[in-house]
Amino acid sequence: MSGQDRDPVAVAEAALETVAAVAPDVRDGLPGRRRYLEGENPSGEEVLAADVYADDLLEEALSDVDGVGTYASEERESAVDAGGGGVSVAVDPLDGSSNLKSNNPMGTVVAAYDGDLPASGRDLVGAGFVLYGPVTTMVAGVGAPGDATIREYLVTDDGEREPLDRVDLPDDPTVYGFGGRVPDWPDDFAAYVDEVEEELKLRYGGAMIADVSQVLSYGGVFAYPALESAPDGKLRLQFEGNPVAYLVEGAGGRSSDGDRSLLDVPATGIHQRVPVHVGNAELIERLESALS
Numbered sequence: 001m002s003g004q005d006r007d008p009v010a011v012a013e014a015a016l017e018t019v020a021a022v023a024p025d026v027r028d029g030l031p032g033r034r035r036y037l038e039g040e041n042p043s044g045e046e047v048l049a050a051d052v053y054a055d056d057l058l059e060e061a062l063s064d065v066d067g068v069g070t071y072a073s074e075e076r077e078s079a080v081d082a083g084g085g086g087v088s089v090a091v092d093p094l095d096g097s098s099n100l101k102s103n104n105p106m107g108t109v110v111a112a113y114d115g116d117l118p119a120s121g122r123d124l125v126g127a128g129f130v131l132y133g134p135v136t137t138m139v140a141g142v143g144a145p146g147d148a149t150i151r152e153y154l155v156t157d158d159g160e161r162e163p164l165d166r167v168d169l170p171d172d173p174t175v176y177g178f179g180g181r182v183p184d185w186p187d188d189f190a191a192y193v194d195e196v197e198e199e200l201k202l203r204y205g206g207a208m209i210a211d212v213s214q215v216l217s218y219g220g221v222f223a224y225p226a227l228e229s230a231p232d233g234k235l236r237l238q239f240e241g242n243p244v245a246y247l248v249e250g251a252g253g254r255s256s257d258g259d260r261s262l263l264d265v266p267a268t269g270i271h272q273r274v275p276v277h278v279g280n281a282e283l284i285e286r287l288e289s290a291l292s
């Protein structure tokens with residue numbers, strides 16, 4: 001059977017297993033790679049030696065997965081041909097890598113799309129993130145958006161996934177975390193924050209997947225919103241917005257670019273930015289009302 005013929009969901013599962021298998025090597029390579037390199041990534045951000053190291057490890061491993069035809073990452077201007085296969089993987093090799101200097105959590109995000117990039121979130125056949133926290137874990141699911149069961153896994157030292165609990169967003173929200181500077185928030189978003197901060201506890205750590213993990217564990221809302229200085233926000237749809245929307249919606253929550261599910265945002269480029277808001281449905285509905 002050629003890679004083109006392999007069931008896309010099976011390819012997504014194999015890609016997630018591969019990311020888990022590489023995770024211990026990524027984590028082990030962090031201590032000696034805390035220095036910044038010359039140049040910037042395609043989004044104009046500084047690049048750590050650890051970013052490049054993780055990206056190279058993941059590109060080599062994921063390109064060998066039968067059925068993966070394209071590898072794309074936040075660190076590369078354009079997608080890489082990975083041989084015969086209909087599934088495209090989009091990776092943020094080290095999400096929140098600026099946390100390496102301060103020794104705070106960061107992670108790896110992977111999205112598996114059935115088709116070419118840039119792709120709609122509706123084309124996802126699987127997504128997940130590895131969280132390099134006190135414990136290395138993965139949160140992941142496979143299948144079409146809305147069909148996937150989202151589960152947490154322990155990632156062992158030899159890169160195996162040990163299933164833990166199914167992830168379901170708690171009904172009663174507890175935490176919030178919003179990126180950007182307060183003076184840079186548009187007035188309508190700032191008004192929404194005024195309401196939310198009366199109800200929830202602030203949890204913001206500068207790595208999207210660590211902050212989203214707080215929301216998945218305790219209920220609440222995470223956002224990197226549109227800013228006055230950056231109307232499309234900071235986070236990338238292909239590598240960050242779509243996969244976390246897939247996971248949070250699969251766990252019973254909602255996502256939004258301010259107007260609709262992130263999974264329905266038209267894909268225009270692999271590095272396109274999008275305002276990201278994910279969390280409990282009621283909080284996202286209130287957000288959309290505030291921004292309308």
Ligand code: P6P
Pocket residue numbers: 095096097098179180206207208209224234235
């Ligand atoms: P700021 C990390 O660089 C990242 O892409 C996300 O993981 C995180 O949510 C955001 O940027 C943090 O941005 O402006 O708070 O440093």
